[in-house]
Amino acid sequence: MSHIGKFSPQAAGVTIARDWTRSIGNTGLWVILAALLLWSWGPADMGRWSYLFTDAGNMTRYASGFARPNFEQWRYYLEEMLVTIQIALWGTFLAVLLAVPFGILSARNMAPWYIVQPVRRLMDLFRAIHEMVFAVLFVVAVGLGPFAGVMALFIHTTGIFAKLFSEAVEAIDPRPVEAIRATGASRLQEVVFGVIPQVMPLWLSFTLYRFESNVRSATVLGLIGAGGIGQVLFESIRGFYYPEASAMLIIVIATVTLTDLLSQQLRRLFI
Amino acid sequence: MSVISVRNLSKRFGKKQALDDVSLEIGQGEMVALIGASGSGKSTLIRHICGLETAQNGASAIEICGRAIQSDGRISRDARELRRDIGVIFQQFNLVNRLPVLTNVLVGNLGRIPRWRGTLGLFSAAEKREARDALARVGIREIAWQRASTLSGGQQQRAAIARTLVQRSRLLLADEPIASLDPSSARRVMEVLATINRENGITCVVSLHQVEYARRYCPRTIALRDGRVVFDGPSAALTNDFLTTLYGADSEELILPEAAPARPEDTQRGRPLIEARALVAA
Numbered sequence: 306m307s308h309i310g311k312f313s314p315q316a317a318g319v320t321i322a323r324d325w326t327r328s329i330g331n332t333g334l335w336v337i338l339a340a341l342l343l344w345s346w347g348p349a350d351m352g353r354w355s356y357l358f359t360d361a362g363n364m365t366r367y368a369s370g371f372a373r374p375n376f377e378q379w380r381y382y383l384e385e386m387l388v389t390i391q392i393a394l395w396g397t398f399l400a401v402l403l404a405v406p407f408g409i410l411s412a413r414n415m416a417p418w419y420i421v422q423p424v425r426r427l428m429d430l431f432r433a434i435h436e437m438v439f440a441v442l443f444v445v446a447v448g449l450g451p452f453a454g455v456m457a458l459f460i461h462t463t464g465i466f467a468k469l470f471s472e473a474v475e476a477i478d479p480r481p482v483e484a485i486r487a488t489g490a491s492r493l494q495e496v497v498f499g500v501i502p503q504v505m506p507l508w509l510s511f512t513l514y515r516f517e518s519n520v521r522s523a524t525v526l527g528l529i530g531a532g533g534i535g536q537v538l539f540e541s542i543r544g545f546y547y548p549e550a551s552a553m554l555i556i557v558i559a560t561v562t563l564t565d566l567l568s569q570q571l572r573r574l575f576i
Numbered sequence: 577m578s579v580i581s582v583r584n585l586s587k588r589f590g591k592k593q594a595l596d597d598v599s600l601e602i603g604q605g606e607m608v609a610l611i612g613a614s615g616s617g618k619s620t621l622i623r624h625i626c627g628l629e630t631a632q633n634g635a636s637a638i639e640i641c642g643r644a645i646q647s648d649g650r651i652s653r654d655a656r657e658l659r660r661d662i663g664v665i666f667q668q669f670n671l672v673n674r675l676p677v678l679t680n681v682l683v684g685n686l687g688r689i690p691r692w693r694g695t696l697g698l699f700s701a702a703e704k705r706e707a708r709d710a711l712a713r714v715g716i717r718e719i720a721w722q723r724a725s726t727l728s729g730g731q732q733q734r735a736a737i738a739r740t741l742v743q744r745s746r747l748l749l750a751d752e753p754i755a756s757l758d759p760s761s762a763r764r765v766m767e768v769l770a771t772i773n774r775e776n777g778i779t780c781v782v783s784l785h786q787v788e789y790a791r792r793y794c795p796r797t798i799a800l801r802d803g804r805v806v807f808d809g810p811s812a813a814l815t816n817d818f819l820t821t822l823y824g825a826d827s828e829e830l831i832l833p834e835a836a837p838a839r840p841e842d843t844q845r846g847r848p849l850i851e852a853r854a855l856v857a858a
Contacts, residue, residue: 484670484736487626488743489660489687494695498683502674 370547374555382534382553386560389533392451392526393519396458401512403463408470409496415474424467431464436522440531454531458519465515473507474500509575513568520564524557578603579747579779580625581639587620587632587803594620595631596803602781607773609790609811610783612800613826618783619667621800622751625781626662627655640747660687663740663778667752669732673725677716677735680724681707684742703742710738714768730761737768748772750782754789766793787814787830801826 346352376382410416411424440457447453482499490498527535534553541550580602587595595617602608610618623629625638627645637647645651645658652658663684671680685703686694693699699707711717714734716727724732733753740748750769754762766782770793773780784790790797791811799807799814799822806822807814819827 480666480668480670481672483628484664484666484739485672485683485686487628487659487662487664488684488739489656489658490683490694491656491686491691494686494691497695497697498675498679498686499672502672505674 370545371551371554373548374551375548376552378549379552379556382537382556385534385537386553386556388451389523389527389535390520390560390564392454392523392531392533393458393516395455396462396523397512397516397519399455399459400462400466400515403459404466404470407463407467409474409500411467412471412474414477414479415496415500425471428464428467431460432468433464434461436461436526437529440526440529444530449530449532451532454523454526454533457526457531458522462515462519466511469511470504470508473504473511477503506575510572513572517561517564517568520561577642578639579606579641580781581637581642582621582625583638584634584636585621585624585631585638586634586636587617587624587629589620593803595624598800598803598805600798600805600808602779605773605777605779606796607770607780607794608782609794609797610781610800611785611787611790611797611814611830612783613823613829614785616800617803618800619751620803622664622749622781622783626664626749627651627659628664656687660743661746663743663745663748665733665736665740665748665750665753667755669729669736671724671727671732671735671739674723676721677711677724677727678704678707678720680735681710681738681742684710684739684744687743707738707742710741711735713741714738715764728761729757730764733757733761733765734768737765737772741772746778748778748780750780752783752785755785762789769793785830787811787816787819790814 407424407428411421411428413421416424436457439460440453443453443456447456477500481503482495485495485499523531523533524535524538527533527537528539530536534557538550538553538557541547541553578601580600582598582600585595585598586593592615598617598621610621612618620629624631624646625640627638630646630651631638631649633649635648638645640658640661643652643654643658645655671677672683679697682699682703684707685699689699689703708717708720711720714737716731716734716738719727719731724735727735748769753769754765757765766789769780769782772778780794782790782794784794787797791814794811796809797807797811797814798805801823816827816831819830823830
C-alpha cells in the first residue's frame with residue numbers, strides 16, 4: 306500500500322521516516338470500504354452474478370425480439386415523441402420561472418436566514434420526492450395524461466433548479482453588486498443588474514442540461530399514464546410487441562442525442 | 577456647509593481597530609486625498625461614508641450635506657436616497673463584466689429614474705445620450721458596446737467614473753482608484769477626477785497609496801495611521817521627511833523613490849490650498 310518504497314531515499318541522501326498515522330488511516334479506510342461491500346453483498350442479491358453467463362441464452366432470446374425494429378407506425382411514434390418533448394418543455398419552463406425567485410431567496414448572500422431556511426426546506430421537499438411519485442399524485446388530481454407529467458416535472462425540477470441557481474448566486478463576485486447599491490438602486494435592481502448578468506451563463510447551462518434530463522424523465526413518466534412516447538412504449542413492451550418497442554427506443558435515443566447537440570449549440574451562442 | 581461630516585467614527589474588525597475615533601469635515605468642491613499605508617483604514621472610512629459599512633456601537637455620526645447616512649452604528653432610513661448623491665469608484669472598478677460598457681454606465685441612472693423603469697432596464701434616449709456623452713468625456717466613447725470584461729484596467733476605471741457622472745452625484749468617493757493601474761493609466765484617471773472636480777464642482781475624496789499623487793492632484797490631504805487621523809492639512813506640507821516622522825518605516829510604502837518632486841503649479845491646481853487646521857501628533 307505504501308508508495309514510499311518506490312523511491313530510493315538513499316540516492317537522495319535522506320531517509321524519509323514512514324508516517325505511521327497516515328498509513329494506518331489509509332488502511333483503515335480501505336478496510337471499512339471492503340466491510341461495507343461485503344455487508345451489502347447478500348441484500349443486493351449479488352450471488353446471482355453467475356446467471357449472467359449460465360442463462361445468457363434467455364437474454365439473447367429476449368434481445369433478439371428487439372433486433373428487428375418495426376417502423377411501420379413511425380408517424381405515430383414521432384407524434385408521441387413530440388408530446389414527450391412538449392411535456393419536458395413546459396415542465397422545465399415553469400420550473401425556471403419559479404426557481405429564479407426561489408433560487409435567489411435561498412442564497413445566503415441575498416436573503417436573511419429566516420427567509421433562506423424555510424425556502425430551502427421547501428425546495429428540499431420538492432427535490433426529495435421523485436417525479437414519479439409526484440406524477441402519481443397529479444394523475445389522481447388532474448387525471449391521466451400529459452398535464453400530470455408537466456406538473457410532476459415542474460415541481461421536482463423547481464427543487465433542483467432552486468438549489469443549483471442559489472449555489473451560483475452564492476458564488477458571485479459581490480463587488481459589482483456593491484457598486485450598483487452605491488448608485489442608490491433598489492434591492493431588486495441590484496439583483497437585475499448585478500446578480501443576474503453574473504449567473505446567467507451557469508443558469509443557462511443548468512437549464513439546458515435539465516431539459517435534456519426532463520426529456521428522458523418524461524419518457525419514463527409515460528409508465529404511469531402521463532402520456533407521450535413512454536406510455537406507448539410500455540404498453541407495447543407489456544404486450545410483447547418488441548419490434549415496435551425497439552423502433553420507439555431508437556427514436557428516443559435519437560431525440561436525446563439531438564437535444565444534446567442542440568443545447569451545445571445554444572450554449573455556445575449565449576455564453 | 578460641509579458635504580461630508582464624520583464625527584467620532586470607530587470600527588473594529590475582530591481584534592483589529594480599523595478606525596479609531598475619526599472626525600473630519602470636508603467642504604463643497606474640495607479635492608481631498610486620503611493617504612496611509614495598507615491597513616490604515618482608508619477603504620474602511622470610505623465604505624462608511626457611502627453607507628456600505630456600519631460603524632460599531634457608540635455615539636458616532638456620518639452626515640452627507642447635513643443629512644445623516646448613519647448614526648450610532650445604524651444605517652439611516654434615508655441611506656438609499658443619499659447614496660444617489662454619492663458616486664463611488666473602487667480599486668477593482670466593480671463593473672458588471674458581462675454587461676456592455678454603456679449598460680454599466682446607464683446603471684448610474686437607477687437611483688434617479690422611476691423604479692419600474694430602472695428595474696426593467698428601460699432607459700430613455702436622453703439617458704442613453706447622456707451616458708454616451710459621459711463616456712466621451714472620460715475618453716472612451718468608441719467602446720460603448722464592448723463587454724466591460726474586455727477593457728483594460730484604465731478603461732474600466734474611466735467607465736466607472738462615467739457611471740458616477742451619469743449618476744450626477746455631488747460627491748465622489750474614490751477608493752484606491754489607481755492602485756491596480758499602470759502609471760500612465762493612473763495619471764489619466766487622476767486627470768479625469770481633477771477635471772470633474774474643477775469643472776463640475778464635485779467634491780472628491782480619493783484614497784491613495786502614494787503621496788506623490790496626493791501632492792500633485794489634491795490640495796488637501798488627510799493621513800491615516802492605524803485607523804487614526806494623524807495629519808489633516810495642505811498636501812504641500814507633506815514632505816518626505818514629514819512622512820517619515822508620521823509613519824516611520826512604513827513611509828517607504830507611500831513614497832515612490834524614483835518620482836520627481838511635484839511641481840508647484842501642479843499642486844496649485846483647482847482651488848487655493850486649505851489652511852492646515854490640525855496637525856494631530858500620533
